Amino acid sequence: MIFEPGEQATLEGDAVFEGVGVHSGEPCVLRVFPAEADTGIVFRRGAASVRAEPGNVTDVSRGTTIGAGGATFVCVEHLLSALAGAGVDNAVCELDGPELPVLDGSAGPYVSSFGQVGVRAQGRERRCFSVKSLECFARKDAVMVASPSAEFEISYLLRYDSPVIGMSFRKFSCSKDSFGRDIAPARTFGLVSEAEALRSAGLAKGASEENVLVVYDDHVRPALRFSDEFVRHKLLDMLGDLALAGGAISGTVFGVATGHWANVEMARRLRKE
Ligand SMILES: [Zn+2]
Structure with missing residues (x-):
């Protein structure tokens, strides 16, 4: 888990998730890529990119939404929980629409996919x-x-x-x-x-x-x-x-x-x- 002190880590390869947004009902595709140390978790759509940090949270009424420069990413919390649980500090999460896929409503599908892809340490201490x-x-x-x-x-x-x-x-x-x-x-x-x-x-x-x-x-x-x-x-x-x-x-x-x-x-x- 990223909540314990240690070396930063990222995924060994890419992970892809397809589903629908629980609020929009729209189909969506999420791709999670490895990223360099100190990148953090960054959400990207087209040219827009938003780092997952408290200052970029724009709404907390139904799920946690982050956004900047007109691009929003709705319901990021289950993915962030799974990445944290898998010990992933750094990743780029590319989404083709505004809302993340709800999958089965848990973080289970993320965790099993990250387990298959694998996680590697990056030789730099996490904050x-x-x-x-x-x-x-x-x-x-x-x-x-x-x-x-x-x-x-x-x-x-x-x-x-x-x-x-x-x-x-x-x-x-x-x-x-x-x-x-x-x-x-x-x-x-x-x-x-x-x-x-x-x-x-x-x-x-x-x-x-x-x-x-x-x-x-x-x-x-x-x-x-x-x-x-x-x-x-x-x-x-x-x-x-x-x-x-x-x-x-x-x-x-x-x-x-x-x-x-x-x-x-x-x-x-x-x-x-
Ligand atoms: Zn939840």
Whole structure:
């Protein structure tokens, strides 16, 4: 994982992903190429290129969107999470449209593809960002707390006004857990009661039970991969957004009912050190 100190790394070769955008419903092709040390993760379409960093985040309402100079890249967080989990610091991600493919709603397909392509060290240390003192910020019922620690650990408390989701808590640490096994397969989710509002706002056009866990009043479809798949997905998103900091992190980060806005704010605060 890029969150631990060590040498920077990139992919050994190219990886290609085809799918649809969960919001646009449009087909899209994403190509991920190796890149030189200190490149970071750069998104490219035509002549436009945007580096994945907190200052380039333009929207956090439904997924994390980065953009600059008129080019936007929507829903970058699952790819960023997979790259971070695979230990990839440097890559160029070329996309033929505005939105990344949702694939199966998790980071699993990215992780298995990067595993096949392989990752190579680049002989240069990655930057490291530390939580220097206790930090806390809140918005309505959502609270995010960061505290100093030699290791990187994140945790999340999910509270949802749905009997199917309810409340759950989970931690992730690089030393104790496996990103590929424990986090990457967890899919995104949505309440069926919110789907209509999203569709009338022109969103979720590509959403289906192929790529989203659909939560009804008393059940979820399709079947869960983990009994606590919802909170695992929140950790997946948090890792992807924290990767915007662009390096290793020493510190613990705890989110209570937080979303992309809080994760991106934390990445921004880490970089300011
Ligand atoms: Zn997500």
